[in-house]
Amino acid sequence: MVVLFIGLQVFILNNIQIAGFVNPYLYIYLILCLPVNAPKWLVLSLGFGVGTAIDYLTATPGLHASATVFIAFVRLILLPMLLPLSRTEDENWPTVKYFGWSWFLRYIVIFTLLHHTLLFMLEAFSFKLFWFTAIKIVASTIFTLLLLVFTQRIQYSSEDRM
Amino acid sequence: MWGFLHFLQRTYHYLLFIVLQVTAFMLLVSKNPYQRAEFLSTGVAISGGLYSFTSTFTQAFVYKDANEKLAAENVMLKNMLAGKTKLNLPSFPYSDTLELATYRYSYAKVVNNSVNKLGNAITLNKGLAQGMRVGLGVVSSHGVVGVIKGVSSNYSVVLPIINSQMRISSKLKHTGYFGSLYWDGRDYRKAHLEGIEHYVQISVGDTVVTSGYGTIFPEGMLIGTVDKLDLSADGAFYDIVVNLSTNYKKLSYVEVISNINAGEQAKTEGEQTTNE
Known part of the structure; x- marks a missing residue:
């Protein structure tokens, strides 16, 4: 399942990459939507x-x-704190289906921002173009968030129908 | 042993993260030309900063002797200049104090200094043994510094303009009106000049110099420039804020001025007042 997802995401992502100035990076969806109890080594290696x-x-x-190893690592630390205490063993995926839209939005905003900040900072690799980099970070984050919501929406509704 | 393995099992992801992150970073700076260049130039910038930092220290040692030599040379030249101030009129025989070098300069190094107190003081590395006396004027290459208020055999203490007890007779260079310069205890870069009448034409930027009254400073030594003008409460006098030309935070070598005729002048003035 996970392996299938990688292939799919990489191909989608590879196409979106061509878009230009603002680059959404949907591939982080793979890391964000791993099961809550996924082994740590798997999360990191997958990142x-x-x-x-x-x-x-x-x-x-x-x-x-x-950038991706970084958010994978932060996810290991942060996710247990973010999850509601009332979580049951069945609610093993950090998705809208179990925790609702407001929780999911907060979750993806945190990690998308983290990932994009590190990514664009590393890409610029200096503070010379700080404001330009900052604009890129914010614009791409918004774009990525839209795509993440869209993806989740599709998954959610398709599961609903099933 | 089991404890250690258990510990490893709980924390291995930190290690794994560090290994993976370092690997990614190495890849980033070794395989990407841009990041590689930035990475290397950051290294150069750091080492460059370090070098210039250390060189300020080494230069301080190297130039210490040079500074001292220059200070000595300045003093020698000023003494020569002071001796030349006689009128050059060979046909007219005269004999007065203009012929003599009235002021003698010697230099000293500032060894202690404060700018943030009401009672600021400067310590010089010369004292009685080197000819320092209470009441001698102290100047730097930028302008008036203060007056010697205490001497031991090898050190002297200067009260700078920026000491609230200090007052220096000063005048506006281009009009000649004089007043008293004092410090209000706030900004080490600014002093106040009071006692200039309200009808005097003054503009911001005017030069303030020593008046030459008294025996401490020669006339016309730079003190600063007019920064701000206000009339005093009764409207009779100006309260002038003066930008001091001496930067008290940067003092290193100063010159001490002794008035050779000071004793005679004071004695004459003293006789006059006792006669009255």
């Missing part, structure tokens, strides 16, 4: 693996890998 795959396809070795 690194997905990042490296993107890097390979966009010829930027280490860039996406670094």
Whole structure:
């Protein structure tokens, strides 16, 4: 299931990458929507693996890998704190289906912002173009968030119908 | 052993994260030309900053002797200049104090200094043994500094303009009106000049110099420039804020001025007042 998702996301992402100035990075959906109880080594390795795959396809070795491993790591620490205390064992996926839209939005805003900040900072690799980088971070974050919501929406409604 | 393994099991993800992150970072700075260049130039900037930082120290040692030599040379030149101030009229025989070098300069190094108190003071590395006396004027290459108020055998203490007890007779250079300069205890860069009548034409930027009254400073030594003008409460006098030309935070070498005829002048003035 997860492996299938990687392939799908990478292909979608590879196409969106061409878009230009504002780059949405939907691939973080893969890391964000891993099961809550996924083994830590798997989350981290997957972050690194997905990042490296993107890097390979966009010829930027280490860039996406670094940013994605970072959010994978932060997710390990932060997710248990973010989850509602009333969570049951069945509610194992951090999705709208279990925790609702407001929780999901807060969750993706935090991690998208973290990921994009690190990504664009590493891409600029200096504070010379600080404001330009800041604008890129905010614009791309908004774009990515829209796509994440859209993706979740599709998944949600398709599951509903099932 | 099991404890350690258990610990490892609980925290291995930190290690794994660090390993993966370092790997990604290494890839980033080694395989991407732009990031590589930025990374290297950051390194150069850091080492460059470090070098200039250390060089300020080494230069301080290297130039210490040079500074001292220059200070000595300045004093020598000023003494020569002071000796030249006689009128050059060979056909007219005269004999008065204009012929003599009235002021003698010597230099000293500032070894202690304060700018943030009401009773600011400066310590010089010369004292009685080097010819320092209470009441000698102290100037820097930028302008008047203060007056010596205490001497030991090898050190002297100067009360600078920026001491609330200090008053210096000063005048406006281009009009010649004089007043008393004092410090209000706030900003070490600004002093106040009072006692200038309200009808005097003054503009911001006018030069304030020593009046030459008294025996401490020669006439016309730079004190500062007019920064702000206000009339005093009764409207009779100006309250003038003066930008001091001496930067008290940067003092290192100063010159001490002794008036050779001070004793004679004071004695004459003293006789006059006792006669009255």
